[in-house]
Amino acid sequence: MKYDFNRVIDRRNTRSYKWDQSEKLFGDKDIMPLWVADMDFESPPAVKQALLHRVEEGIYGYSVPSDSYKEAIVDWYRRRHDWQISPGWITDSPGIVTSLSFSVELFTSPGDEVIIQSPVYYPFYDVIRMNDRKVALNPLLLRGGRYEMDYAQLEGLMQGGAKLLLLCSPHNPGGRVWEREELLQLGELCLRYGVTVISDEIHCDLALPGHRHIPFASLSEELSAITVTTLAATKTFNLPGLQTSYLVASNPELRVKFERKLKTLSLHMASFLAPEAVQAAYNEGEEWLDALLLHIDGNVNYAIDVLTRELPQVEVMRPQGTYLLWVDCTRLKLDSEGLKRLMYKEARVAFNEGSVFGTEGQGFLRINLACPRSILAEALERFTRAAAPYAMN
Secondary structure (H helix, E strand, O other): OOOOOOOOOOOOOOOOOOOOOHHHHHOOOOOEEOOOOOOOOOOOHHHHHHHHHHHOOOOOOOEOOOHHHHHHHHHHHHHHHOOOOOHHHEEEEOOHHHHHHHHHHHHOOOOOEEEEOOOOOOHHHHHHHOOOOEEEEOOOEEEOOEEEOOHHHHHHHHHOOOOEEEEEOOOOOOOOOOOHHHHHHHHHHHHHHOOEEEEEOOOHHHEOOOOOOOOHHHOOHHHHOOEEEEEOOHHHHOOHHHOOEEEEOOOHHHHHHHHHHHHHOOOOOEOOOHHHHHHHHHHHOHHHHHHHHHHHHHHHHHHHHHHHHHOOOOEEEOOOEOOEEEEEOHHHOOOHHHHHHHHHHHHOEEOEEHHHHOHHHOOEEEEEOOOOHHHHHHHHHHHHHHHHHHHOO
């Protein structure tokens, strides 16, 4: 195989957020960490070469953005997502969560309600509450083994005055890749009630075989005008340590507010290394990504098979996108602390405990599948063995 995603790479003692905090966070340095969403794979070879070439310049001065960087982004979305964007719509940001937080600050006032669709990536709650806004929950409906939007309840929140929606697309932790009809129905409500949409689409390139991500802003010019899309190459190509992202906004009024905020905080300067990595990934990493998606899909099938066979008391939500597996463990009859004890002390694995994604996630676990098959197999064997006594109760 040209790309060996089953090669085990020892990431310990590399200042890894995922691998070097096990003892501090979970009380055991030998815990297997399948929690935080980064991958245990090397990035595409072209990324490594681009970074080495840049480092070899030897002078690490202030940098300016290049036209080729934005052209690589534009070409990527045209090729992979059939989305025509203009280079002028693109603004760099230090990170997705930074963009979400700025959005709440810029497009609402203290005390305003901001809509999120729970369970959802836990910083969504933080950026609302820490900006002195109120969380307006639009809980997703669990139907037929997948999450769906509750449009009636959502409309009630909009009628009540909420004017900002943080959309997670594809959905984290549930792995839903929203379909065109679902997004159009959502968009119709947003247009009717004057709601601005901040669409977190960081997992957009990780739609699994048989599914296709549709950028919310690509649906129509009208929806593009009310949308800020937050994006990054970091999840796709395993670059989160470079701390780089960007937003796409066709509406100059929305975009200028962001750019002014970034300049106010002196966050507007170009990174010295990140643009080279992103450009190389988008221009030369497509074959690598296609191989990665096959590996992730294989890990999905493997994990579902193991859990269904060895621990049938849990229910697994098959992801349509992302490399995250959302597992309903409520039949084990453990509260949040009980699930943590089962993971950290008894199974010696670290998955994400579900209540951090909202009360709707209570009793669930999120498993990061972006690892070699042998690591996944060992983690699942530890977990199913330790969970077996609870399944018998």
